[in-house]
Amino acid sequence: MKIAVGSKNKAKLKAVETVLQTLENELDIAPIDAPSNVSGMPFSDEETMKGAMNRAEFCVRHHNVDLGIGLEGGVTETPAGLFLINWGALAVKDQATLVAGGARIKLPEEIATRLRSGEELGPVMDDFCQRENIRHGEGAIGVFTNGMVTRDLMFTHIMKLLVGQYQYRS
Numbered sequence: 026m027k028i029a030v031g032s033k034n035k036a037k038l039k040a041v042e043t044v045l046q047t048l049e050n051e052l053d054i055a056p057i058d059a060p061s062n063v064s065g066m067p068f069s070d071e072e073t074m075k076g077a078m079n080r081a082e083f084c085v086r087h088h089n090v091d092l093g094i095g096l097e098g099g100v101t102e103t104p105a106g107l108f109l110i111n112w113g114a115l116a117v118k119d120q121a122t123l124v125a126g127g128a129r130i131k132l133p134e135e136i137a138t139r140l141r142s143g144e145e146l147g148p149v150m151d152d153f154c155q156r157e158n159i160r161h162g163e164g165a166i167g168v169f170t171n172g173m174v175t176r177d178l179m180f181t182h183i184m185k186l187l188v189g190q191y192q193y194r195s
C-alpha cells in the first residue's frame with residue numbers, strides 16, 4: 026500500500042506508521058511537504074480541520090498513492106480558556122475525505138496569552154520548557170499531561186479513528 030503523509034513532523038509520522046503497520050506489512054510511506062493552506066497557527070476547529078483536509082487531499086492529488094493523510098494542530102477559544110486541538114484527515118482519490126478529531130486540553134494562561142498575541146505554539150513551547158523541538162516529540166499535550174498522553178499517542182488515536190472509518194466504508 027502506498028501512502029503519502031502531508032508532513033515531515035516526527036510525532037505525526039510515528040503515529041501514521043504505528044497504526045498502518047497493523048493493517049499491512051508492505052508499507053510505502055512518503056512524507057511530503059503538503060501545504061495546509063491555513064495559517065501557521067490555526068485558531069478554530071474549522072480552520073484546523075480544513076488544514077488537515079487540505080494536506081491529505083494535496084497528497085492524493087499530486088502523488089500516485091492509495092491513501093493521503095493530513096494531521097493538523099491548532100487551538101480554539103472555549104468558555105474555559107484556550108484549548109489545544111488536533112484534527113486528522115484521510116483522503117482516497119475520488120472519494121469523500123474522512124475526518125477525525127483528537128483529544129483536547131486547556132493551555133496554561135501564560136501560553137494562551139502569547140498565542141493570542143500572534144506567536145506560534147511550537148516556538149512558544151520550546152521557549153517555555155527551554156528545550157528544542159518539543160513539537161516533534163512529546164508535544165505540548167505531553168508536557169501538560171506529565172507525559173501521560175504524548176503528541177504521537179494523541180495522533181495515534183486520531184489515526185485509529187481514520188483507519189477504522191476507512192475499513193468500515195470499504
Ligand SMILES: O=P(O)(O)OP(=O)(O)OP(=O)(O)OC[C@H]1O[C@@H](n2cnc3c(O)ncnc32)[C@H](O)[C@@H]1O
Nearest residue numbers: 032034065097098145146147150160164165166176
Ligand atoms: O511540520 P508540520 O506538519 O506543520 O508540524 P507542526 O509541528 O508545525 O504542527 P502543526 O502545523 O500541525 O501545528 C500548528 C502549530 O501549532 C504547534 N503545535 C501544535 N501542537 C503542538 C504541540 O503538541 N506541541 C508543540 N507545538 C505544537 C506547531 O508547532 C505549529 O506552530
Ligand SMILES: [Mg+2]
Nearest residue numbers: 061065066098
Ligand atoms: Mg506546521
